[in-house]
Structure formats: structure tokens, C-alpha cells
Amino acid sequence: MDMPDTMMTTRASCSASAGFGAKARLNVGLVAYNWEADTSLALWNLVTYARRTPAIAERVTFIEHCAATPKSLMDEEAQLFFLLKWQETHQFDVIGFSCYIWNIKFVLRAAKAMKELWPQTVIIFGGQQIRGSYIPFVFDRERCADICVGNEAEVTFRDMLLNFLDGTPKLSAVGGISYMKVAGDADRFHIFDGFGRVPADRLYHETADATLIEDINDIPSPYLGAIDLPMGGAFLYEASRGCPYRCSFCIWGESKGVREYEMERVEAELHNILAHHPSHIMFCDGTFNMRKDRAARILEILVEHLRDGRVQPFSLLLELKLEIIDDNLARVMDELVQLNPLVTFEFGLQSASQEAAKLMRRPFAEDRFRKAWNRLSDQLKSSAIIDCIYGLPGDGIEQFMQTVDFCYSLSPHRIQAFRLSILPGSEFERQAEEHEIRYMREPNHMVYETKWLNLDQMAWVETFGFAVADLYHFHGTTIKCLLTMKDQLGLTGFSGLIKSFVDWAGRERILGSIYAGNRPEGRWRAIDLSKLLERYVVNHLLADAGMADPAIVERLHDLFRYEVTMGRVAVGGIAESPLPALSAGGGAADLAIRVELMHSRFNIPAFLIAARGQSDIEIMDMDIADSHVAFTQKAGHQGVLVPISYRISGRMASLIEAARRDTAAGAGLAPILSKLVKIGIVAEAGSA
Structure with a gap:
């Protein structure tokens, strides 16, 4: 043309x-x-x-x-x-x-x-x-x-x-x-x-190396008037720049040491951010708790605002080094989680292998890590993520499975598993030839093979890692119940269970369930593995072991239904049902019911609360008690939804169902509407 x-x-x-x-x-x-x-x-x-x-x-x-x-x-x-x-x-x-x-x-x-x-x-x-x-x-x-x-x-x-x-x-x-x-x-x-x-x-x-700012306080604060902050925005925040550690896979420690913003400035900035009612704050510090007293004071600012109601709960993400958390910082973190259930603490383990730890310049002592973990309350553990990486120099399949088992023994909220990416400018990029690392030159720079994993092994561990993260997050309680019966089921532990599942399901069926594209639910992974897991448990594990005890099967069935619903809410959200023009004060309001209901013969919410922080859970500890559970969601940031569940009365469940079928019946909800709005079951129509 x-x-x-x-x-x-x-x-x-x-x-x-x-x-x-x-x-x-x-x-x-x-x-x-x-x-x-x-x-x-x-x-x-x-x-x-x-x-x-x-x-x-x-x-x-x-x-x-x-x-x-x-x-x-x-x-x-x-x-x-x-x-x-x-x-x-x-x-x-x-x-x-x-x-x-x-x-x-x-x-x-x-x-x-x-x-x-x-x-x-x-x-x-x-x-x-x-x-x-x-x-x-x-x-x-x-x-x-x-x-x-x-x-x-x-x-x-x-x-x-x-x-x-x-x-x-x-x-x-x-x-x-x-x-x-x-x-x-x-x-x-x-x-x-x-x-x-x-x-x-x-x-x-x-040209020559960049000139770096010696005192980062010379940068005028964008949070104190230099920039118009949006109300309800999602903010990135750094209280310090740089990292004292020089992990080989990372680039945080490649710059000019650690430089901190003055505490007076940090306090003023956080006060102003919180005054704008953020939907999300992510702290970007390389090692947020490098100085424990300082980290505790920063979190106390958030606690004070939440405690007196100046700010409502918001999505918050912090990455910390677990081994240097002391009792005082753990106490502040615990109160923060109690006041704000949308807080997530992320801890990087990466690998429990000594050879991998040495090669990535990240010393690891199992007893020290476990001792630091045990310093956290059960509630705090249930808000914590542990990250691990597969494909690291020094790690083969066996070493990664050992890492996964160590993570599982701590019973965190989630286990995240990532394939190693060779970040531009990192030590591993410079050592690629030495460690026989072959990787994508284009983003996202993932490793294909190393001296410790060939191409076929990397393909298997990719499938295994995906199954670890997905199944532990969406069906962790079911898995914990199964593993208390591991002797009867012929299982060797968490990694053995996932390996058995992967070998039974096959790579195609597992990786075929990966979320499409770079969507928000990618943070939660997919939930397509739920159907596969149910078939594996019923048709393979229980059937082969001859375990047909109705008391066990019925409890597992209802627990599984509960977890599937929670997963569906996390990924897909909840459809809204219009409610009559009611408000807590009896006036007009454009309201909608945002809830999914489940009826169970068992008291699943109490069972889950009692199991917090536990890696061994007896399924028979689940009491028979007619229960209705309401599932709703808190809106996170960028479309990521946080699923929430409540045990409600049978009468309340009946009222909600009636209001869904016939909006005129919604008048029965008027006396308790303010509570339903507060917990998120009723919300303004169309609101996130």
C-alpha cells in the first residue's frame, strides 16, 4: 500500500x-x-x-x-x-x-x-x-x-x-x-x-553511573501538598530506600545501601494518606522491619487511626523479614490485624535448602525461622503469606518439595510458589553461565533450566508449584484434615499429597486451569482445580483406602463446598439482588443484597476458627450443628476481592432468601439493616 x-x-x-x-x-x-x-x-x-x-x-x-x-x-x-x-x-x-x-x-x-x-x-x-x-x-x-x-x-x-x-x-x-x-x-x-x-x-x-541522592529527605514530599492525593486511592509508600541484604535473585540491594526518611516526615505523610481514606497501601521498603522499633512506630500510626475510627479498614500489604521480628513488633502487627482484616503480611522464605540459601546469599536456619514464626499469634499467622521460589541454583525437585513441606508445617494463610526470574542487573544474571541457567531474555525472564533441573523437570515442578499454591489457598483446611489420616490414606506428607495429585491428574489438566492473562484473580490463582481435587479425593484417595465412613465423608463434603464457595467469591465476586428502597433510618436508599448462602449440617465457621494456625486438624472435631453461612466480599484494590464469611441464624437466612425472590419481603430486614450494611451483606447497588 x-x-x-x-x-x-x-x-x-x-x-x-x-x-x-x-x-x-x-x-x-x-x-x-x-x-x-x-x-x-x-x-x-x-x-x-x-x-x-x-x-x-x-x-x-x-x-x-x-x-x-x-x-x-x-x-x-x-x-x-x-x-x-x-x-x-x-x-x-x-x-x-x-x-x-x-x-x-x-x-x-x-x-x-x-x-x-x-x-x-x-x-x-x-x-x-x-x-x-x-x-x-x-x-x-x-x-x-x-x-x-x-x-x-x-x-x-x-x-x-x-x-x-x-x-x-x-x-x-x-x-x-x-x-x-x-x-x-x-x-x-x-x-x-x-x-x-x-x-x-x-x-x-x-554514560557514567547515576548520581544517587545521599539524603532522600531532599526529595520534596509528594504526600504533603506537592501532589493532589486522590480520595480512596491505592498508594505505594516507602519509609526507606534500599536493602541491607544482597540476595542474588533480587536488585533491591544493588543501590546505595539503606537511606531512611526522617520519622517526623513519615508520620506526617501517613497522617495525610490516611486522611484521604485509602483503598490500599503497599509499603515498598526493601526490608520494612530492618529497624524493629521504627517499624513498630510506623504500624502504630495505622493502628491509632483504625482504633479511633478515623479510617476504615483498607487493603494493606507489607513484606517483612520474619527472623528479625521481636515481641513488640509482633504485638503491634497482631493488633493491626485485629482492627483490619484486610492486612496481609508477606514473608520470603524462598528455599529451605542450605545449598540454595548459600548460592542466593540468603542464610537460612530452620530453627530460627520457626522460632520467629511461633512468636506470631494464630490470628497473625492466618494473615501471613510465605513465598518460595523454584528453579533456584542449588535446588532440584527434592529440595523444593522439602521447602514446601517446611512451609506447610508453619500453617500460614497462603503459600506462594514462583518460578525463578533472572532479573536484569541481578547477581544471578551475572552468574547465569556459572550455574548453567537458561532463561527467557524477554520479560518475564523465567528460568527454563539450571544445573539442578533439566527442561522436563522444570516442567514438572512448574505444575507441582502451581498445584501447591492453588490447592493450599483454596482447599487448605480439607488438605489438613486429609493429612491427619495420612497413614490410612498412604500419604507421606503435604508435598507427597500434592505429588500424588499431580501424577494422578497430569500436567495438561492442571496447567490448563491457569487463569487467562494478567488478571487480578491471578493473585489468587485459578479455582478450576477444585473439581479435579474433589474427584481425586473421592475416587482415588478415599476409594483406594476403603474409607467410606459416612461421618467422615459428609464432613469433608460440606467443608469442600464451603471452600469452593469462598474461592468463587474471591475470583468472581457476588451477584447483587435489588432490595426495596430501605435504609437503616427507614428512608429511601438504592440498596442491594450482596451475599451467597450455604446450609450445612456442621458448624464449619467454629471449626475453622479453632483450627487457625494448626497444621493437623481432625475432621471429626467438626461439630454437628445446623448452620447457615453467609458469604460476602470486601472490595480490595484493582478489582481483587476479599471473601468474608459469617455464621447467621436460620431466620436471617430465610429473610435474605425471601428478599431475593420478592423485593417486598425485604422490609423484614429493615430492623437490622445497619448491621448488614456494616458487615457488607447489604450495600449500595453497584458499589465495589
Whole structure:
């Protein structure tokens, strides 16, 4: 197809363009897609720090677009056209993308589209994905970013803008950037056209290391007036930067040690964030509890706001090093969980193997880890996630199964299992040849094989790891009950049960149930394994062992139904049923019932509460007691739903069912409507 002459002219001139030229004014667009938040601390820090310089404050206009990472193809299309219209409207001179392993594929797609339509626009990539061998990969293969920024970017970004405005400092003197230079002139960079063509006189060039800020308190706080914070937003927050540890699979410890924000500033920032009633806060500190007293004080700020009702429960995620939690910090964490059931604490175990621990520079002592775990209350344990990684140098199948069994013995809320990714700039990237690691060069950089796992073994352990995470999360109580009967069932433990299930079901049926795309329910994994597990338990485990005791089978059946319902609520949510125009005060309101009901012969809620923190659960401890359970959900962030269950009376269940069938019957709910609204069973129609 012929291309219009005007377009050909534009493309041809830009393909040979170099440098940027002094600009009287700059129009800069900044884009961030974060998995955990719809705001961006990284972009806010760049802007607030750059604006300290008068020339930038007076001559540069910043417009940011922050959103959740697209979770489906439909979301991607919508975001892509939004960005294109955004650029058409604002005609940015420069667009900067914050790049991470979870968003880079979409960022590349968006950047290429920008280049195809506006080839003269300078595209800059920064963020944790832009490190190590991935930077030359971007220029060699992707050809849509004109400059890549490695490491921390506040100083680098400021200096680049000054170069674009007035040519000072020279581009070659700006630390921490890479670009295609004009041969013989490192101060002129190639601007890619929409075709990704590179003239013969362009050469890859890296400048000296970036200048890092000694005192991060020099960055003006985006949370204290510099940025308009959204009400009900999802926020990323860091009280410190860097990590004291240098784990080989990670890049947190690659920067300039650990630098902390002053506690007075942290307190003021958190007060202001909480005053905006957040839907979610994720602490991004490399090791949040590196200083235990400081960590306890930070969490006490949240506790104080929750205790006196200044803020309602919100989704909260913290990653901590378990072994350095002391009694005082554990006490504050426990009160936080009691006040806010939407809190999740994440602990990285990664591997219980000594060889793997040594190679990833992460010392592990089982007795120390278990002692620290036992310092936590049962309620706190039931809000905790333990992470483990398969495919680590030093670990084969047997070692990973031992890690899984150790995790199971602690009885956390969830066990997460991830295949190792070789992050750009990490120690394992530099050691790939030594450990015979073969991995994806494109994101998400997952390992195919190592010296300890060949390709077939990696395929099996991938299936095993998926089953571990999915079945423990959705059917952990059923599994704990089965394992108390392991001798009768011929099982060797948790990993043995999952191995038996994997071998029985086969790889295709298990991996075929993986969620499609990068959707929010991916955080929960899929629930398609429920049907497979039920068939495995009934038709294989119990049948082969000759265990047909009705007392056991009936209890397992109802417990399984309960877990399936909880899983369905977590992934799919609950359909709403309109309620008559009632409110707690008797006035009009647009309300809906948001609940799923289950009737059981057994008191399952009491059984689950009694089993908190336990790895051995006797199914016969489940009392016979006619029970009605109401399932509802708390809205988390980015569409992730938190399932909640309550034991209710038979009369209440009857009223809810009647109101669903006949809205006029909903009048019977009026006397207790305020309580139902508070616990989430009744809500404003259409609300999240």
C-alpha cells in the first residue's frame, strides 16, 4: 500500500534525526502502570525533585497518567487508545515510561504505537526493569525508546531536562543513561522513527553511573501538598530506600545501601494518606522491619487511626523479614490485624535448602525461622503469606518439595510458589553461565533450566508449584484434615499429597486451569482445580483406602463446598439482588443484597476458627450443628476481592432468601439493616 508523501517525508527526516535541540519550554508526559496501585510514587518523586530547579519549575509542564496495569486484552486496548488520544491532545515533547517486569510488555506496545504516530517525540524508559543486559536489548530489538535510565532517576531526570532546555549539562555528562549516539559525538542521541531504523553512524553508548541522592529527605514530599492525593486511592509508600541484604535473585540491594526518611516526615505523610481514606497501601521498603522499633512506630500510626475510627479498614500489604521480628513488633502487627482484616503480611522464605540459601546469599536456619514464626499469634499467622521460589541454583525437585513441606508445617494463610526470574542487573544474571541457567531474555525472564533441573523437570515442578499454591489457598483446611489420616490414606506428607495429585491428574489438566492473562484473580490463582481435587479425593484417595465412613465423608463434603464457595467469591465476586428502597433510618436508599448462602449440617465457621494456625486438624472435631453461612466480599484494590464469611441464624437466612425472590419481603430486614450494611451483606447497588 502506498504511503502519503507527507508521512514519508516525516518518517525519513526523523529516522536520521539526532539530539533534541534547546527548547524554550518542554511539555513532558509521564506514564506509570503499577500492579499494586493506581498512583505512582516513582513519578511523583521525579516531578517534585525536578521542580526544585527554577528553570524546570518555570519552563517544564508535567502531566502524569497513573493507572492499574491492564489485566486483559480489552483493558490493554482501552489503555492504548487512551494514551494515543492523550498524546494527540497534549503533544508532549517527551514521554517517560516507568517500566517493571509486570508492565513492560504493554509499555513496549504503547511506546511503539507512539513512535509510529509521533516519531519526533522523545521516549524515555526508566524503572526497575531497565537494568543490566535488558538495556542494550531494548535498543537492539525493540527500538522504541530513545533514552534508557538505569538505577535511581531523580538526579538523572533533572539533568536530562536541563540538557533538553539549554544544553547544560552536556548529555554525555548526565549519569546513568544509555542511548544510540552519533559516531564521534556522545552529546547527540538518535531519535528512533516508527520503523526502528538505525543509521550506520549510530553507536550504543552508556554514560557514567547515576548520581544517587545521599539524603532522600531532599526529595520534596509528594504526600504533603506537592501532589493532589486522590480520595480512596491505592498508594505505594516507602519509609526507606534500599536493602541491607544482597540476595542474588533480587536488585533491591544493588543501590546505595539503606537511606531512611526522617520519622517526623513519615508520620506526617501517613497522617495525610490516611486522611484521604485509602483503598490500599503497599509499603515498598526493601526490608520494612530492618529497624524493629521504627517499624513498630510506623504500624502504630495505622493502628491509632483504625482504633479511633478515623479510617476504615483498607487493603494493606507489607513484606517483612520474619527472623528479625521481636515481641513488640509482633504485638503491634497482631493488633493491626485485629482492627483490619484486610492486612496481609508477606514473608520470603524462598528455599529451605542450605545449598540454595548459600548460592542466593540468603542464610537460612530452620530453627530460627520457626522460632520467629511461633512468636506470631494464630490470628497473625492466618494473615501471613510465605513465598518460595523454584528453579533456584542449588535446588532440584527434592529440595523444593522439602521447602514446601517446611512451609506447610508453619500453617500460614497462603503459600506462594514462583518460578525463578533472572532479573536484569541481578547477581544471578551475572552468574547465569556459572550455574548453567537458561532463561527467557524477554520479560518475564523465567528460568527454563539450571544445573539442578533439566527442561522436563522444570516442567514438572512448574505444575507441582502451581498445584501447591492453588490447592493450599483454596482447599487448605480439607488438605489438613486429609493429612491427619495420612497413614490410612498412604500419604507421606503435604508435598507427597500434592505429588500424588499431580501424577494422578497430569500436567495438561492442571496447567490448563491457569487463569487467562494478567488478571487480578491471578493473585489468587485459578479455582478450576477444585473439581479435579474433589474427584481425586473421592475416587482415588478415599476409594483406594476403603474409607467410606459416612461421618467422615459428609464432613469433608460440606467443608469442600464451603471452600469452593469462598474461592468463587474471591475470583468472581457476588451477584447483587435489588432490595426495596430501605435504609437503616427507614428512608429511601438504592440498596442491594450482596451475599451467597450455604446450609450445612456442621458448624464449619467454629471449626475453622479453632483450627487457625494448626497444621493437623481432625475432621471429626467438626461439630454437628445446623448452620447457615453467609458469604460476602470486601472490595480490595484493582478489582481483587476479599471473601468474608459469617455464621447467621436460620431466620436471617430465610429473610435474605425471601428478599431475593420478592423485593417486598425485604422490609423484614429493615430492623437490622445497619448491621448488614456494616458487615457488607447489604450495600449500595453497584458499589465495589
